[in-house]
Amino acid sequence: MLFTRTDLKDVWLLEASPIRDERGSFARTFCVDEMEARGLEHCFVQHSLSRSAAKHTLRGLHFQRAPHEEVKVVSCLNGAIWDVAVDLRPQSPTYCRWTAAELSADNMRQLYIPKGFAHGFLSLTEGAVVGYLISTRYHPASAAGIRYDDPALAIDWPAAPAVMSEKDRNWPLLADITRHA
Numbered sequence: 001m002l003f004t005r006t007d008l009k010d011v012w013l014l015e016a017s018p019i020r021d022e023r024g025s026f027a028r029t030f031c032v033d034e035m036e037a038r039g040l041e042h043c044f045v046q047h048s049l050s051r052s053a054a055k056h057t058l059r060g061l062h063f064q065r066a067p068h069e070e071v072k073v074v075s076c077l078n079g080a081i082w083d084v085a086v087d088l089r090p091q092s093p094t095y096c097r098w099t100a101a102e103l104s105a106d107n108m109r110q111l112y113i114p115k116g117f118a119h120g121f122l123s124l125t126e127g128a129v130v131g132y133l134i135s136t137r138y139h140p141a142s143a144a145g146i147r148y149d150d151p152a153l154a155i156d157w158p159a160a161p162a163v164m165s166e167k168d169r170n171w172p173l174l175a176d177i178t179r180h181a
């Protein structure tokens with residue numbers, strides 16, 4: 001596997017190294033030793049999948065509040081998504097900055113998103129299936145989010161969302177959260 005830091009240094013792009021033969025290919029997508037060697041989380045207590053039927057479905061921006069913050073490793077198992085991580089760590093030099101990567105079943109890339117980040121994606125194809133390795137148990141009472149179009153983040157989404165949940169439409173702006181913190 002190839003591990004590359006993104007422009008947000010604690011967010012990593014993980015790239016599989018498929019071994020190809022006449023049948024197709026085989027690729028390792030997770031290795032505890034490789035994660036440990038880079039000081040990355042390697043214990044994921046929950047694995048989840050989401051399927052988005054329509055192209056340009058937007059999910060996010062989500063995070064769980066302390067003490068239930070999550071490390072996520074996000075992959076795209078069918079189709080393609082534009083995956084976004086937003087640094088919400090107040091003391092971070094990259095606070096409020098975002099990074100994005102195109103993840104697809106073809107490129108077998110994964111995004112490693114540490115605690116303190118919000119996560120979201122826009123599907124780029126119909127039938128996008130997204131896989132999550134998650135370090136922390138789902139804790140609904142700690143579920144939180146910020147608006148995908150928050151001007152404080154200015155995320156340059158590749159297209160307008162065609163489908164999103166009412167919950168995602170109505171997350172607060174970061175300014176509203178920090179004002180009431």
Ligand SMILES: Cc1cn([C@H]2C[C@H](O)[C@@H](COP(=O)(O)OP(=O)(O)O[C@H]3O[C@H](C)C(=O)[C@H](O)[C@H]3O)O2)c(=O)[nH]c1=O
Nearest residue numbers: 048050059060061062063072119120121132138165167
């Ligand atoms: C996350 C989660 C959700 N659920 C239930 C709650 C709802 O009844 C239903 C759909 O949940 P939600 O609308 O939060 O699903 P997404 O909008 O795909 O949210 C996910 O996608 C964004 C981009 C993320 O980064 C999070 O991992 C996750 O929140 O599944 C569970 O039962 N367990 C879970 O771990």
